[in-house]
Amino acid sequence: MANLSHDHGDHAFCPVHEAINILQEKWTLHIIRNLLDGPKGFNELSRAVGGCNPATLAQRVEKLVGLGILEKTVHSTMPPRTSYALTEAGQALQEVVEAIDRWSRRFLKEPVA
Amino acid sequence: MANLSHDHGDHAFCPVHEAINILQEKWTLHIIRNLLDGPKGFNELSRAVGGCNPATLAQRVEKLVGLGILEKTVHSTMPPRTSYALTEAGQALQEVVEAIDRWSRRFLKEPVA
DNA sequence: GTAGAGTGCTATGATTTGTCAAGCGATTGG
């Protein structure tokens, strides 16, 4: 069992709190999960994620790139061809996705709503 | 290493997708994390979470109760005294929080913004 | 006895966040 020391009472920088704030933004976890099986282009990712509009997706990947979780590679500007891939930090989030995966299969077997 | 079979291409019910949708709602993970070290009352939880306004918090805990993740116990109506505790399913989310914990300590050591 | 702080929320209106539909310049496929 991990240490899980809860610093979150004082005003000090708390990485866990920060991480939760990153991951709770809409679509973020979906994006990461879909990139776990290889890099994708913008529209490809958009289709994989399903239901996220381009404006939000653009904003989200930009932020994730800024955080060092995603890496954007432009192969050619015209015709436009880009690919988004997980960095090392991004790949490491697989553990989180796996934890969610295990939890959901155990407790979410039946449709919820 | 978990199976991680990605069903998310067809329209079938996907528990992982569903779980992500639950966990990405604002404050949800903060609430769960703060309840990991014992049940709390409404205002107590509000203070622990920090920064969530009561309307949102009320809505969130209600949803989590509905999902079977939290359990609400009313000890007395007047003076009002309630407590929110994690159910078995809620406790099981500790694994997810721990995964986030490990990730954040490894990749989020320095302040981000 | 009475002021002050605490309980669990709900109501208000402002602000932030996410959404929708459309479209751009350019190339590729029929």
Place this chain on the structure above:
DNA sequence: CCAATCGCTTGACAAATCATAGCACTCTAC
């Protein structure tokens, strides 16, 4: 030549969240 695809951007809109105030009451302190 016409439609489709690429990676986005724009601007108008809706939905979620925000800060703040308050209610009905009790409990402690003075």
